Amino acid sequence: MPNTQNRHLSQFTHYHLYQDEIPLPRLVALAPLKRFKDVLERDLAEKLRRKFVHFFQGRFGMHNGSSLPTVEDYDEDDVIIIDDSSDEEHKPPPKKKTKVQNVSSKSPKTPKIAKVKRTEAEVQENNNKKLPIVTKNEEPPKSLFGTNLKESWAEFWEKKKQHSQEAEVTNTAKRKATASSSKKPAENVGKKLNEEKKEVLPGKIVENNEPRKFITSTAELKEKRDSVLAEVFKHKKFKSRLQFNAVNCILKRKCDVYVSLPTGAGKSLCYQLPAVVHGGITVVVSPLIALMKDQILGLRKKNVTCETLNSSLTNEERSAVLSDLNKKNPNTRLLYITAEGAATDSMKKLLASLHKRNLLSYFVVDEAHCVTHWGHDFRPDYLTLGSLRDICSGVPWIALTATANTKAKDDIILQLKMAHVEAFNAGTYRDNLFYDVCMKDYLNAAPEKHMAAFITKCLTPQKTAKELCKEEKGARQANVKKMSGSAIIYCRSRNECDNMVTTLATVGVTALSYHAGLPKNARTEVQEKWMSDEVPVVVATIAFGMGIDKPDVRVVVHWSPSQNLAAYYQEAGRAGRDGKRSFCRIYHSKSDRQTLNFHVSGDIGKLKERMKKKKATGKEEEQIKALQNGFEKMIDYCETPQCRHVAIAKFFDDSDARPCSKNCDFCTDPKSTKRMTENYQSLSVPTKTGRYTAFTGKGGAREDGDLYGGGKHGSKDEDMYEKPSTSSEVMDRLEADEGRRMRGVLQREFAKRRRSTNAPVPSDEPETPSIGITVTNSSSKLVPNVTLQRRETMVSALTKALEANWPCGVATCGMVASDAAQRLEWNAYSGSKNVTVYNNKASHKVAEIKKMTMQNKTYEVEGSAPASDGFVSASQLV
Numbered sequence: 001m002p003n004t005q006n007r008h009l010s011q012f013t014h015y016h017l018y019q020d021e022i023p024l025p026r027l028v029a030l031a032p033l034k035r036f037k038d039v040l041e042r043d044l045a046e047k048l049r050r051k052f053v054h055f056f057q058g059r060f061g062m063h064n065g066s067s068l069p070t071v072e073d074y075d076e077d078d079v080i081i082i083d084d085s086s087d088e089e090h091k092p093p094p095k096k097k098t099k100v101q102n103v104s105s106k107s108p109k110t111p112k113i114a115k116v117k118r119t120e121a122e123v124q125e126n127n128n129k130k131l132p133i134v135t136k137n138e139e140p141p142k143s144l145f146g147t148n149l150k151e152s153w154a155e156f157w158e159k160k161k162q163h164s165q166e167a168e169v170t171n172t173a174k175r176k177a178t179a180s181s182s183k184k185p186a187e188n189v190g191k192k193l194n195e196e197k198k199e200v201l202p203g204k205i206v207e208n209n210e211p212r213k214f215i216t217s218t219a220e221l222k223e224k225r226d227s228v229l230a231e232v233f234k235h236k237k238f239k240s241r242l243q244f245n246a247v248n249c250i251l252k253r254k255c256d257v258y259v260s261l262p263t264g265a266g267k268s269l270c271y272q273l274p275a276v277v278h279g280g281i282t283v284v285v286s287p288l289i290a291l292m293k294d295q296i297l298g299l300r301k302k303n304v305t306c307e308t309l310n311s312s313l314t315n316e317e318r319s320a321v322l323s324d325l326n327k328k329n330p331n332t333r334l335l336y337i338t339a340e341g342a343a344t345d346s347m348k349k350l351l352a353s354l355h356k357r358n359l360l361s362y363f364v365v366d367e368a369h370c371v372t373h374w375g376h377d378f379r380p381d382y383l384t385l386g387s388l389r390d391i392c393s394g395v396p397w398i399a400l401t402a403t404a405n406t407k408a409k410d411d412i413i414l415q416l417k418m419a420h421v422e423a424f425n426a427g428t429y430r431d432n433l434f435y436d437v438c439m440k441d442y443l444n445a446a447p448e449k450h451m452a453a454f455i456t457k458c459l460t461p462q463k464t465a466k467e468l469c470k471e472e473k474g475a476r477q478a479n480v481k482k483m484s485g486s487a488i489i490y491c492r493s494r495n496e497c498d499n500m501v502t503t504l505a506t507v508g509v510t511a512l513s514y515h516a517g518l519p520k521n522a523r524t525e526v527q528e529k530w531m532s533d534e535v536p537v538v539v540a541t542i543a544f545g546m547g548i549d550k551p552d553v554r555v556v557v558h559w560s561p562s563q564n565l566a567a568y569y570q571e572a573g574r575a576g577r578d579g580k581r582s583f584c585r586i587y588h589s590k591s592d593r594q595t596l597n598f599h600v601s602g603d604i605g606k607l608k609e610r611m612k613k614k615k616a617t618g619k620e621e622e623q624i625k626a627l628q629n630g631f632e633k634m635i636d637y638c639e640t641p642q643c644r645h646v647a648i649a650k651f652f653d654d655s656d657a658r659p660c661s662k663n664c665d666f667c668t669d670p671k672s673t674k675r676m677t678e679n680y681q682s683l684s685v686p687t688k689t690g691r692y693t694a695f696t697g698k699g700g701a702r703e704d705g706d707l708y709g710g711g712k713h714g715s716k717d718e719d720m721y722e723k724p725s726t727s728s729e730v731m732d733r734l735e736a737d738e739g740r741r742m743r744g745v746l747q748r749e750f751a752k753r754r755r756s757t758n759a760p761v762p763s764d765e766p767e768t769p770s771i772g773i774t775v776t777n778s779s780s781k782l783v784p785n786v787t788l789q790r791r792e793t794m795v796s797a798l799t800k801a802l803e804a805n806w807p808c809g810v811a812t813c814g815m816v817a818s819d820a821a822q823r824l825e826w827n828a829y830s831g832s833k834n835v836t837v838y839n840n841k842a843s844h845k846v847a848e849i850k851k852m853t854m855q856n857k858t859y860e861v862e863g864s865a866p867a868s869d870g871f872v873s874a875s876q877l878v
């Protein structure tokens with residue numbers, strides 16, 4: 001690294017920033033300067049921030065940068081210079097004497113603040129800012145971090161913040177007093193001033209053994225509530241009356257609170273806002289690490305300091321979190337933990353210590369339906385949460401869920417030992433969601449194509465159709481439909497996901513697949529592409545979607561029903577979180593029902609096994625009942641002509657279960673919905689060989705003799721399907737299922753040799769190429785399970801996309817679209833190890849071309865044909 005250690009701050013330029021040539025202490029000093037603001041706000045911001053974090057971690061045991069001052073908190077001349085020469089770790093190697101003046105080099109032991117002049121007006125203006133600044137009128141601290149670095153950066157800022165806020169309160173009070181002095185008697189003003197001085201600031205923790213003072217004045221709570229809503233959460237108002245009421249009740253801290261609001265209704269705010277208002281620490285139990293990460297990310301973006309303690313942390317991360325929690329005034333406001341973690345002795349000790357130090361503000365149980373076997377995602381570890389009551393007595397408990405009926409609600413309250421509960425129950429109705437069910441066997445097109453058309457329609461903004469037509473005239477977007485919003489398609493198995501992506505590509509819908517078979521980084525990549533609207537559709541197993549809060553999901557399709565109605569409601573609830581019209585559709589068939597039946601009976605079988613082995617928790621029988629009930633209600637939902645909203649409302653015991661009149665297929669077109677259901681009921685059921693035989697049940701789903709029985713068909717399906725699960729460990733389980741799937745493949749291979757099975761076996765016969773589509777090196781078997789047909793599909797999708805991009809169907813270099821498509825497809829094929837990666841690569845290429853078409857840019861095909869691989873272009877063949 002060049003010698004930059006001794007440069008004066010003014011000598012650093014953006015060049016040094018980009019070149020990474022600035023020592024960390026200088027960087028800390030430079031960050032506040034406005035001349036670097038543009039850089040800070042762009043890509044380098046993150047880099048700098050990480051450096052900050054790293055730097056402070058090392059020196060002061062801080063674990064995140066969220067409480068560090070941001071560039072907004074300073075002015076150009078508020079230069080803070082840190083002399084770190086006492087810090088061995090960051091000490092530069094000995095250098096030759098330089099002529100450049102180092103403003104900080106005079107006092108090697110004591111870090112100090114250098115301050116340049118500011119006008120009175122600037123000082124006043126900055127006093128009103130959120131974080132304090134160092135002004136010339138103000139006595140600077142002896143050292144930035146206190147003598148001998150005893151005082152931490154966080155403590156310093158906490159003090160500064162407090163000082164500045166107190167000054168602000170006094171100023172405000174003075175202003176108010178002056179304004180009203182002509183009307184009010186002076187003693188009133190004095191009284192008000194005294195009141196305002198007593199204010200307990202958010203985040204301020206009083207001495208250990210003194211009881212912590214929470215805000216109790218209604219007016220004060222109201223004021224803080226509104227300012228936190230606007231300034232921290234950036235919401236103009238509460239989303240609903242119920243959210244407003246729940247927040248108010250929780251803010252008062254007078255009782256435990258049970259909140260049941262529909263999916264996407266803003267339950268998180270109900271506890272996050274009070275947590276910020278009252279300060280201290282709010283402990284949140286969440287069932288999924290993915291969910292926690294999502295919440296933490298969201299909160300950190302809002303500058304709320306939050307942490308997690310879970311099994312995914314490294315030792316260093318864990319000790320950083322703990323060291324903050326062990327401080328007298330921790331920075332952490334919300335601490336996310338798992339129920340499993342809460343049951344450990346170390347967590348119990350930590351909670352006891354926080355409670356003893358008067359730090360605990362709330363104890364929150366998110367997704368509280370996990371506490372009860374009546375819920376759809378029962379987690380035995382949640383049962384132990386109630387015992388923590390004794391550890392943190394007097395702390396208000398908050399339980400939140402979207403999916404609990406009366407039985408579940410009662411059980412949650414019982415299990416969590418909630419006393420004096422105030423319940424906020426909003427029912428499940430979401431008027432922006434349109435629910436419908438399509439019977440796969442009664443569609444006028446192949447079901448996959450039917451679905452693709454549906455998705456395209458949902459993602460094509462109605463209003464701009466005319467504009468699009470206009471645009472299309474003479475424009476290159478001729479064949480490209482403008483899409484807006486995103487879609488999720490839930491499939492049961494990895495194979496189903498991959499096949500669906502290919503099928504969608506043939507009809508011009510670009511999708512990526514997401515499932516446990518993908519490596520973790522590939523899954524993250526898919527999720528990011530979908531979140532950033534690069535690819536509109538994701539085809540996934542139910543592992544996707546948990547904790548995802550994308551506002552503009554316009555459509556959620558279930559390629560087969562969920563295992564129970566509560567899970568379906570939760571999964572479909574990913575749609576329309578921005579409140580706009582969105583669609584939730586299930587494609588259902590007799591064979592889907594049998595497969596589901598097989599899985600449910602498998603789960604029931606396991607529970608019965610457990611009961612026999614005396615490993616039982618005593619709740620198994622009820623769990624079995626809940627499983628059966630959830631499944632029956634799911635089947636009823638699909639197979640009974642009724643208002644879909646009513647079916648959901650009844651399942652959750654909503655008091656208001658009126659038909660929606662316009663938000664489901666039955667209410668908008670009862671005749672055809674009934675006809676479709678009748679046709680479905682009269683249909684025969686598929687046999688082991690795939691043929692249909694007369695359905696002998698008496699009509700209703702529950703009379704199906706196969707229900708919960710599994711049956712031979714189910715057994716045969718075992719290796720074809722991933723085990724669906726609504727449990728929070730779904731990812732792990734899906735991973736484990738891969739082993740089972742492989743065993744299935746082996747079994748099929750043996751069976752193939754014995755020639756004694758009906759299971760579909762991969763054929764060794766060479767595949768026949770389709771007429772009109774040429775695929776490079778078509779006999780290649782480089783990527784297992786990628787059939788010639790799949791490759792042809794991709795070539796054809798790429799050709800279509802390129803034809804739309806190149807107005808005359810020919811690139812500037814004279815290459816025709818089909819040749820270029822072959823080349824691109826080959827690149828994807830030869831660079832992939834498995835079918836999913838191949839699918840995603842090829843589909844992403846289609847998306848990339850389409851995006852460029854929309855932007856009126858020409859897609860350039862790079863690279864040359866893989867001659868040694870036998871590449872022969874279509875034009876050469878003709």
Ligand SMILES: Nc1ncnc2c1ncn2[C@@H]1O[C@H](COP(=O)(O)OP(=O)(O)OP(=O)(O)O)[C@@H](O)[C@H]1O
Nearest residue numbers: 235237238239263264265266267268269402549573
């Ligand atoms: N007062 C509000 N004004 C506007 N948007 C809000 C408000 N409160 C919450 N939201 C937004 O609503 C969305 C859903 O919130 P949240 O994730 O808390 O829902 P939820 O009830 O927990 O849903 P689910 O049970 O499906 O996870 C978020 O994007 C959140 O920012």
